[in-house]
Amino acid sequence: MARLWITTKKGDKGLTSLGNGEKVPKDHPRIELYGTLDECQAAIGIARAHCDFEEISKKLLEIENLVGTLMGHLSLFPGIQRPEYKKLEEIISSSKDFAGGRPFRFLRPGDSKVGSFLHLARTIARRAERKAVKLYRDGEIEEKCYIFINRLSDAIFALCIWLSFLEDEAKKANN
Numbered sequence: 001m002a003r004l005w006i007t008t009k010k011g012d013k014g015l016t017s018l019g020n021g022e023k024v025p026k027d028h029p030r031i032e033l034y035g036t037l038d039e040c041q042a043a044i045g046i047a048r049a050h051c052d053f054e055e056i057s058k059k060l061l062e063i064e065n066l067v068g069t070l071m072g073h074l075s076l077f078p079g080i081q082r083p084e085y086k087k088l089e090e091i092i093s094s095s096k097d098f099a100g101g102r103p104f105r106f107l108r109p110g111d112s113k114v115g116s117f118l119h120l121a122r123t124i125a126r127r128a129e130r131k132a133v134k135l136y137r138d139g140e141i142e143e144k145c146y147i148f149i150n151r152l153s154d155a156i157f158a159l160c161i162w163l164s165f166l167e168d169e170a171k172k173a174n175n
Contacts, residue, residue, distance in 0.1 A: 012026075014026055014027075016031060018030070018076045019072065019075045019076045019078065019080070020076040020078060022076070029131065029134055029140070030074060030075075030076075030135060030140065032131050033074060033128060033131045033135060033141075034070075034075055036124060036127055036128040036131055037067055037070060037071050037074070037125075037128050037149075038071060039124045040067060040121050040124040040128055040152070041067040041068060041071070043117055043121035044060055044064050044067070044117075044118075044121045044156070045060075046120075047060055047114050047117035047118045047121060048061060050113050050114050051114045051163075052114075053163065055098070056159055056162060056163055056166070059091050059159055060159065062087070063091065063155060063156070066083040066087060066088070067083075069081075069082070069083045070082060070083050070145070070148060070149075073145065074141065074145070082144060082148065084144075084148075085144060085147045085148035085150075085151045088151040088152060088154070088155040089151060089155075091158065091159070092151070092154055092158040095158035095159055095161060095162040096158065098162050098165065099161050099162040099164075099165035099166075107161065107164055111164070111167075112163070114163060115160055115163055115164060115167070118156055118157075118159060118160045118163065119160060122153050122156040125149070125153035125156055128152070129149050129150055132145075132146055132149045133146075
């Protein structure tokens with residue numbers, strides 16, 4: 001495989017290369033999907049950069065790494081395996097363990113800086129899922145990859161709930 005750098009200086013004419021060397025249009029559904037996941041990963045990174053809660057930051061870093069691996073898999077780089085969706089389910093479960101038992105309430109995206117970034121990441125993950133549906137239906141991505149993308153917004157939302165719990169607790173402690 002050729003060494004990658006920022007630009008090839010070849011004047012791509014609206015094409016890009018997948019990890020396996022295949023050239024596809026930049027608006028190809030696969031490119032749209034991993035481009036949307038790239039946006040999601042960036043929003044998760046912003047949330048992590050501003051998060052004061054170490055356990056949530058660790059989970060966000062884990063999700064960032066999983067999404068990065070998923071993008072490599074979706075871009076068909078040889079040898080990059082899709083991440084396991086069960087890792088996201090573990091994050092969802094651990095979030096429930098920490099913040100479970102709270103009465104249901106809607107969370108407003110603007111209640112905190114970190115929360116707003118997480119809600120942005122969650123909505124981008126949902127957009128990625130909508131883009132993944134056609135690829136999944138057409139057999140271009142495997143079921144477990146689609147399940148991962150489906151669980152991604154759930155994991156981010158679970159962290160939003162956990163974050164809200166921790167922020168509420170911190171407010172009570174400071175009053």
